[in-house]
Amino acid sequence: MEPADLAADPIEEFGRWLGAAITAGLPEPTAMVLATADARGAPSARHVLLKGVDARGFRWFTNYESPKGRQLAENPRACLVFCWFAIGRQVVVTGPARPLAPEESDAYFATRDRPSQLGAWASPQSEPVPDRAWLEHRVDEYEKRFVGPVPRPPHWGGYLLAPDTVEFWRSGPGRLHDRLRYARGSATSGWLVTRLAP
Numbered sequence: 001m002e003p004a005d006l007a008a009d010p011i012e013e014f015g016r017w018l019g020a021a022i023t024a025g026l027p028e029p030t031a032m033v034l035a036t037a038d039a040r041g042a043p044s045a046r047h048v049l050l051k052g053v054d055a056r057g058f059r060w061f062t063n064y065e066s067p068k069g070r071q072l073a074e075n076p077r078a079c080l081v082f083c084w085f086a087i088g089r090q091v092v093v094t095g096p097a098r099p100l101a102p103e104e105s106d107a108y109f110a111t112r113d114r115p116s117q118l119g120a121w122a123s124p125q126s127e128p129v130p131d132r133a134w135l136e137h138r139v140d141e142y143e144k145r146f147v148g149p150v151p152r153p154p155h156w157g158g159y160l161l162a163p164d165t166v167e168f169w170r171s172g173p174g175r176l177h178d179r180l181r182y183a184r185g186s187a188t189s190g191w192l193v194t195r196l197a198p
Contacts, residue, residue, distance in 0.1 A: 001168075001170050001178040001180060002180075002195075003180060003193040003195065006168070006180060006182075006193060008191065009051060009191060010163065010166035010168075010182040010191060011054070011055060011163075011166075013058075013110050013166075013168065013182075014091060014166065015053070017082075017084070017089060017091060017168065018030070018050075018053075018082075020084075020087060020089070021082075021084045021087060021089070023043065024084075024086065024087050026084055026086055026087065026113055027048070027099050029084065030049050030050040030051075031047050031048075031049055031050075031082075031083075032048060032049070032050050032058075032060075032080045032081060032082050033045050033046070033047055033079075033080065033081040033083070034044075034047070034048045034060065034068060034078060034079075034080055035074055035078060035079040035080075035081070036045060036067075036068050036075070036078050037071060037073040037075050038070070038071045038074050038075060039074040039075055039169070041075075044067055044068065044071060046068065048062060048068075050058045050080075050082075051108065051158070053128045053183055055161055056162060057095065057160050057161050057162040057163055058080055058093060058160070058163070059100065059153070059158055059159065059160050060156075060158065060159055060162045061105065061108055061109075061156070061157060061158045061159075062071070062125075062156070062157075062159070063120070063123070063125035063126075063155055063156050064099070064155050064156065064157060065124070065125065065155045066125040066126050067126050068184060072159065074098050076096045076097050077094070077095075077096055077097075078094070078095070078096070078161055078178070079092065079093065079094045080092070080093040080161060081093075082093075088170055088171035089168075089169065089171070090168075090169040091166065091167065091168055091169070092165075092166070092167040092169070093161065093163045093165070093167075094163065094164055094165045095160040095161050095162050095163040095164040095165070096133075096162060096164075097159045097160065097162075098159065098160055098162075099140070099155070099157055099158065099159055099160075100157060100158035100159060100160055102152075102157065104158060105130060105152060105157030105158045106152050108158060109152035109153075109156070109157075110149075114150060115139075117150035117152075118139050118142045118143055118146070118150060119139065120152075120153050120156045121138075121142045121146075121150070121153050122135060122138035122139045122141075122142050123135065123138075163182075163184070164183065164184050165181055165182060165183050165184070166181070166182045167179060167180070167181040167182075167196070168181075168182075175198060176198055177198040178195075178198075179194055179195065179196040179197070179198060180194070181193070181194050181195075181196055
C-alpha cells in the first residue's frame with residue numbers, strides 16, 4: 001500500500017475501508033473505540049457505534065451527562081479506533097469533537113426504536129443504580145408519560161469529530177505493517193500523507 005493507492009481525501013478512503021469491512025460480514029463493522037480524557041488528562045475509552053461520516057467528520061450519539069460527555073466538555077480532543085483485524089485493517093482518527101446541532105440530534109433520535117428512545121430517558125448512564133428492576137420501573141414510568149412520540153431528552157445527542165489526522169493500518173508479513181497517515185495541511189495544501197514505520 002502506497003500513498004498513491006489512497007484517495008486524496010481520508011473520508012473517501014475511510015468509506016472504502018468501511019465498505020470492505022461490511023462486505024466481509026464482520027460483526028458490528030461500525031463499532032469504534034472512543035478515547036477521551038478529562039481536564040487533568042486522565043484517559044478513558046469505550047466502544048460506541050459510528051452513526052455517520054461525511055466531509056465534516058465522524059458522528060455518534062450518547063448521553064451528554066455520561067463520563068464521555070463530561071470529559072468532552074472539559075477536553076474536546078478525542079480519538080477513534082476502528083479495529084477490523086479479521087481483514088487485517090485498522091483506522092485511527094484524532095481531532096476535536098463538538099456536540100451536533102439540536103436539529104441533527106432530534107432527527108437521528110426520531111429514527112430510533114421506541115424502546116431505545118425510552119431507555120435514553122430512563123437510564124442515568126454510568127451512574128450506580130440499585131438493581132435492574134429499578135431501571136425497568138423507570139422505563140415503565142416513561143412509557144406512561146409519553147403516550148405518543150417520544151421527544152429527545154435534553155441530556156442526549158450527537159457529537160461530531162472533525163479529523164486532524166486519519167491513519168490507515170494494514171497488516172503485513174513479518175510485522176512490517178503498512179501505516180499511512182493523513183494530516184490536515186493548510187487551506188491550500190489539503191491533506192498530507194506520510195508513511196509511518198510499523
